[in-house]
Amino acid sequence: MSDLRDRLRRLEDSFGPTPVVPVDDDHVRLFAKLEFENPNGSLKDRAAFWILKTGIERGDITERTTVVESSSGNFAVSMASFCHTLGIRFVPVIDPNCNAATEAYLRARCERVEKVTTRDATGGYLRTRLRRVQETRRTLERCYWPDQYSNTGALEANYRLTGAEIVAALPSLDYAFVGVGTGGTIAGLSRRLKESFPGIRVVAVDAAGSAVFGQRPRARRIPGIGSSIVPPLVRRAFIDDVVIVPERRTADGCRALLARGGIHAGGSSGSLYAAVQHYFTRRSVTGPRPSALFLCADRGAGYADTVYSDAWVDEFLGTDDDVTLMTTATPVPAG
Ligand SMILES: Cc1ncc(COP(=O)(O)O)c(C=O)c1O
Structure with a gap:
């Protein structure tokens, strides 16, 4: 630790x-x-860093944790990079709107990438991605889901940084x-x-x-x-x-x-x-x-x-x- x-x-x-x-x-x-x-090319470095920092300081994330998160791109890139630096596994859940360069990067950096292809009832992919996050979590022993849609770490990061x-x-x-x-x-x-x-x-x-x-x-x-x-x-x-x-x-x-x-x-x-x-x-x-x-x-x-x-x-x-x-x-x- x-x-x-x-x-x-x-x-x-x-x-x-x-x-x-x-x-x-x-x-x-x-x-x-x-x-x-920012180091990984987007504003999402702020939220990703702060969420990991808070998770580690609270003891929710250890070296044996796998982080799983839904992102159409930038947040996943930041998470993949920081988790790699920290020695933590990361599984991104992406969709077809993720651009080709981002997907290639994630596949190079993460052992496992989950990609949904079915649109949800609203015509988007978010709900399908969130469903896949829950399914993926059930396959992992020690798992942390940052839930970037409600994690106040993103608020803190943007307030303080x-x-x-x-x-x-x-x-x-x-x-x-x-x-x-x-x-x-x-x-x-x-x-x-x-x-x-x-x-x-x-x-x-x-x-x-x-x-x-x-x-x-x-x-x-x-x-x-x-x-x-x-x-x-x-x-x-x-x-x-x-x-x-x-x-x-x-x-x-x-x-x-x-x-x-x-x-x-x-x-x-x-x-x-x-x-x-x-x-x-x-x-x-x-x-x-x-x-x-x-x-x-x-x-x-x-x-x-x-x-x-x-x-x-x-x-x-x-x-x-x-x-x-x-x-x-x-x-x-x-x-
Ligand atoms: C390119 C880009 N701009 C703006 C935003 C919005 O940021 P937030 O999710 O904090 O509302 C995002 C979020 O993913 C993004 O990727």
Whole structure:
């Protein structure tokens, strides 16, 4: 056990803050936080590390534990890498929306990968994946299921790490645009940012066809944000506005962010960038330019055959729906 704790400490030391960079914009002083600069290329390093750390410190995870988790990609990559460094077995449960490079990495790194292929009643794969997690757990003797949809480690990680880094990097902030999948990022960030910047508006960004903010769930093709359930962590977030982005607009946003901002990022970054453009072109902003920040959750390379492929976009993402802007009452946090 002490070896495991030593390895955990060394892993912790290998983390540093990710950069906050300015992005040229007509309406606001815009900043991108480059979460793809994390050691495994995405924002999910934060949650994965914190969940493992907490599990080890509590004694729920030992060298003999097998971690099993459902993820469409980034969380599984982070878990696979960290579990390998810590000497713990990891079984990811993935689905066909997992991009080819991620699946190849997981198969190279993990002895066992579970892939579901049947859609659930909502047209997505989440419920099928969660069912497979339970089936897989029954085949293992010492097993830990992080349950990233309700594990407050993700909230803690984003409160203490990502949120604290933004506060250290910027003297003030008027808007933060945050994508929602499990809700862990927005739950932790919104709490930390509102403590330091009480006037900030937190804008949640979700995918069209996701159930998180009350839409009817339907099949989606781009992994990252959106969910076919309402994740418990979302209720812990302080959210002022919600922008729903159709997948076609996500692809447009990725390309616009590359063309104007020079940032080659993944699908959810395109959603967030599209949401920023949409939000401020529909509001008259008076006085000094406000500041706004959005997260670039992962890199664009893994999306070369999807959101960056004209043929794929034309075949799968349909025509130009509008981005929908919704304003919600701030959910009351559970504590
Ligand atoms: C690319 C990408 N962006 C955003 C998110 C949303 O993060 P969270 O699950 O903390 O809501 C995820 C989650 O998997 C993601 O993979």
